[in-house]
Every structure is written in structure tokens, then in C-alpha cells.
Amino acid sequence: MVINNKHGWLRIFESVIAIMIVFGVLLLFYRNANPGNDFPKYVSDLEQRILKDISTRDDLRGFVLQGNESEISNFVSMNLPTNLNFTVKICYLNASSCSPYLAVEKDLYVEERIISSNLAYYDPKIVRLFVWEK
Numbered sequence: 001m002v003i004n005n006k007h008g009w010l011r012i013f014e015s016v017i018a019i020m021i022v023f024g025v026l027l028l029f030y031r032n033a034n035p036g037n038d039f040p041k042y043v044s045d046l047e048q049r050i051l052k053d054i055s056t057r058d059d060l061r062g063f064v065l066q067g068n069e070s071e072i073s074n075f076v077s078m079n080l081p082t083n084l085n086f087t088v089k090i091c092y093l094n095a096s097s098c099s100p101y102l103a104v105e106k107d108l109y110v111e112e113r114i115i116s117s118n119l120a121y122y123d124p125k126i127v128r129l130f131v132w133e134k
Contacts, residue, residue: 040107040109043084043109043131044109044111046079046080046131047109047110047111047129047131048111049079050075050076050079050080050129051111051112051113051127051129052113053075053079054072054075054113054115054127055113055115058118058119060072060075061115061118062118062121064090064115064125064127065115065117065118065121065123065125067090067125068090069088069089069090072088072090072127073086073087073088076088076129080131082134083133083134084131084132084133084134085131085132085133085134086129086130086131086132087100087102087130088127088128088129088130089127089128089130090125090126090127090128091125091126091128092124092125092126093114093124093125093126095126098126098128099128100130102130102132104132106132106133107132107133108130108131108132109130109131109132110128110129110130110131111128111129112126112127112128112129113126113127114126114127115127
């Protein structure tokens with residue numbers, strides 16, 4: 001039995017291609033609908049990565065425990081893109097206020113990490129990283 005009429009398969013193939021094109025266009029519109037939603041996640045991930053580096057490196061942990069904000073700021077400035085401003089605040093755990101005065105008109109992203117000790121010194125402190133767009 002030989003099938004001579006192959007127009008049915010051709011129409012099915014055309015329908016599948018048309019559906020794929022429609023879904024492709026819808027996906028492009030959906031992805032471009034809210035392009036700004038990725039930026040807060042990007043900044044948060046970046047802050048968490050920087051704070052993780054600070055908490056795992058012995059030299060940076062020592063700077064935090066000594067309260068040396070300038071060395072921590074130098075490290076952060078090397079790891080942040082140039083389109084972001086930041087400030088670092090190191091405080092004791094029981095401090096009533098650990099926020100600097102910032103007159104920022106844009107969204108402010110804050111992450112923090114507790115650094116409690118290194119092998120020679122115990123003096124728990126909080127490192128807060130404040131980041132905003134320029």
C-alpha cells in the first residue's frame with residue numbers, strides 16, 4: 001500500500017512550525033516586558049558574593065574585627081562595577097544603630113554579614129554593605 005497523498009503531513013508540519021514561531025515571539029515579548037527586574041537580584045548576588053569573600057578570607061576578617069572600614073572599602077571598590085556607589089559600615093552586634101546617613105534618591109540595596117572571630121581574636125561585628133546606582 002503506497003500513500004500518494006502527502007498533503008496531510010505537509011499541513012501538520014506547517015502547523016507545528018507556525019506554533020513554534022508564535023511561541024518564540026511571545027517569549028521575546030515576555031522577556032523584554034520587565035528588563036529592570038533582574039537588576040535588584042544582580043546587585044544582591046554581587047553583595048552576597050563580596051560579603052562571602054570578606055567572611056572567608058583571613059586578612060579581611062581581621063580588618064573587620066579591627067574595625068578597619070577603609071581596607072574593607074578598598075576591597076569592595078575592586079569588586080564592584082563602576083556604575084555602583086557603595087558604603088561599608090562595621091558595627092558591634094549590640095549597637096543600637098548601624099546605618100550611615102545616606103541622602104540617596106535611588107534604590108538602596110543592603111546586605112550584611114556577621115564576623116565573629118578569627119583564630120586569635122573574638123569580637124563579633126556586623127559588616128553592612130550599602131549599594132546604590134550612580
